[in-house]
Amino acid sequence: MAKDLNVFDKAYGLLINGEWTNGAKGETLTSYNPSNNEPLATFIDASNSDVDDAVAAAREAQKTWGCTTAAERSVILNKIADIIDEHAELFALQETLDNGKPIRETRAADIPLASEHFRYFAGVILAEEGSVNEIYNEDISLVLREPIGVVGQIIPWNFPFLMAAWKLAPALAAGCSVVIHPSSSTSLSLLSLGQKINHLLPKGVLNIITGKGSKSGEYMLHHNGFNKLAFTGSTEIGRRVGIAAAEMLIPSTLELGGKSANIFFDDMPFDKALEGAQKGILFNQGQVCCAGSRIFVQEGIYDKFVDALATEFKKVKVGLPWEDDTQMGSQVNAGQLDTIMKYVKIGEQEGCRIITGGKKMGGELSEGAFLEPTLIAATNEVRIAQEEIFGPVATVIKFKTEAEVIALANDSEYGLAGAVWTTNINRALRVAKAVKTGRMWVNCFNRLPAGAPFGGYKSSGIGRENHKMMLAAYTQVKNIYISMREEREGMY
Numbered sequence: 001m002a003k004d005l006n007v008f009d010k011a012y013g014l015l016i017n018g019e020w021t022n023g024a025k026g027e028t029l030t031s032y033n034p035s036n037n038e039p040l041a042t043f044i045d046a047s048n049s050d051v052d053d054a055v056a057a058a059r060e061a062q063k064t065w066g067c068t069t070a071a072e073r074s075v076i077l078n079k080i081a082d083i084i085d086e087h088a089e090l091f092a093l094q095e096t097l098d099n100g101k102p103i104r105e106t107r108a109a110d111i112p113l114a115s116e117h118f119r120y121f122a123g124v125i126l127a128e129e130g131s132v133n134e135i136y137n138e139d140i141s142l143v144l145r146e147p148i149g150v151v152g153q154i155i156p157w158n159f160p161f162l163m164a165a166w167k168l169a170p171a172l173a174a175g176c177s178v179v180i181h182p183s184s185s186t187s188l189s190l191l192s193l194g195q196k197i198n199h200l201l202p203k204g205v206l207n208i209i210t211g212k213g214s215k216s217g218e219y220m221l222h223h224n225g226f227n228k229l230a231f232t233g234s235t236e237i238g239r240r241v242g243i244a245a246a247e248m249l250i251p252s253t254l255e256l257g258g259k260s261a262n263i264f265f266d267d268m269p270f271d272k273a274l275e276g277a278q279k280g281i282l283f284n285q286g287q288v289c290c291a292g293s294r295i296f297v298q299e300g301i302y303d304k305f306v307d308a309l310a311t312e313f314k315k316v317k318v319g320l321p322w323e324d325d326t327q328m329g330s331q332v333n334a335g336q337l338d339t340i341m342k343y344v345k346i347g348e349q350e351g352c353r354i355i356t357g358g359k360k361m362g363g364e365l366s367e368g369a370f371l372e373p374t375l376i377a378a379t380n381e382v383r384i385a386q387e388e389i390f391g392p393v394a395t396v397i398k399f400k401t402e403a404e405v406i407a408l409a410n411d412s413e414y415g416l417a418g419a420v421w422t423t424n425i426n427r428a429l430r431v432a433k434a435v436k437t438g439r440m441w442v443n444c445f446n447r448l449p450a451g452a453p454f455g456g457y458k459s460s461g462i463g464r465e466n467h468k469m470m471l472a473a474y475t476q477v478k479n480i481y482i483s484m485r486e487e488r489e490g491m492y
Helices: 048-065 071-088 090-098 102-125 162-176 190-200 213-221 235-245 269-285 302-315 334-349 400-411 425-434
Strands: 015-017 019-021 027-033 038-046 130-136 139-147 150-154 179-182 206-208 226-230 250-253 261-264 292-296 355-356 374-377 393-399 418-421 475-483
Touching: 015 048, 015 190, 019 130, 027 250, 038 190, 038 261, 048 150, 048 179, 048 206, 048 213, 071 090, 071 190, 071 213, 090 102, 090 162, 090 190, 102 162, 150 162, 150 213, 162 179, 162 190, 162 226, 190 206, 213 235, 226 235, 226 292, 250 425, 261 269, 261 400, 269 292, 269 302, 269 418, 292 302, 292 400, 302 355, 302 374, 334 355, 334 374, 334 393, 393 400, 400 425, 418 425
Parallel strands: 150 179, 150 226, 179 206, 226 250, 261 292, 261 418, 292 393, 374 393
Antiparallel strands: 015 019, 015 206, 027 038, 130 139, 139 475, 355 374
């Protein structure tokens, strides 16, 4: 029985002040299924005036939303999670069709992790406390945290639904109103979520602006109605976001690119490590900021491991992402596939050896943006080992010693994530501490639960998500200082 893929409205509007609107100009864009290039739905290409309206609505809503109690917000966040759980299969299929990732991933990761994120912050805010400090035995200092205000959020195309949850949950939990802008490549799942949860929030608390990043997204970066900017995406664009925020004297959090080292020592847990290498680079077709795209293998096990890994890569079922047995789906669009293929060509020109893959899929998949899982033998200094490819392409690099691989792993402008595979716990801890990244996995990869801080060093960003510390980024400190002295201080 064929699966019903008719799961979208024909057209979606903007969500501004609790109402769905076609915007000031009514201009539209079309979202296409990257697996077969068929149109899915149209959505609004927002104008500057639409952004103005959204920001104005958020600022008005902030006056009351910022005064709600943590208990009140917690109830709403849990209700949002309930709705995500209730419509999990719909959201999973919508994400799969719009993005190209296999439905087994959206069912197992994207959607349930989004629900978990809202529940996590719903609980966290109930346990948050201010502080009281007695100073000089005569003064009292009260430290409180208040919502920072209206937040502009821009999310990428690789995890549209989950990244929306990563951004929205802590902001709403902190008492901030939001204007959120998804990628024009993958706007539909957030719009669908907005339809389902709009009634839970006061008007203007959540505003969804869609359209071209170069147009409405760029305009958001310079809007003086925001109190904070939050961005997930490329390092190149992230720098522009950070500069724009600095010019407006507002804070920004930036979760940016990566070129993560996936390090395999001779004493690795072999079978699990084979899966870990695949999960590191094939999950979401390699379109993951923390992808384990540099596979470092110790020389004693190099030949055996690489041969076995190549065999595993060849077994991976690349297919239509809505089919239950598909292990790897389509790249997000033809443009991204072209970018990846250019890097494969660059690798060949640099003298690197393609171990397996490196070709566009043909046959029944020829109409989509499908690529073979790819392994390339390389050295760490070549471009394909230094630049973010954002596809299912990993460089395999041989190393001898622990000290050598630490130096190689750190020889990168990025510092988002990485992993070490070994049965020696002391070695695991030494390497995890020595590699300059915000996250190091030990004997696992791409585990992304709520409650574990995620974010980067160096050019991989500023700030941490997935953890209660993110509330600090969406609040500001209020100090109330009380003097208990009743007599004059004697200064005048």
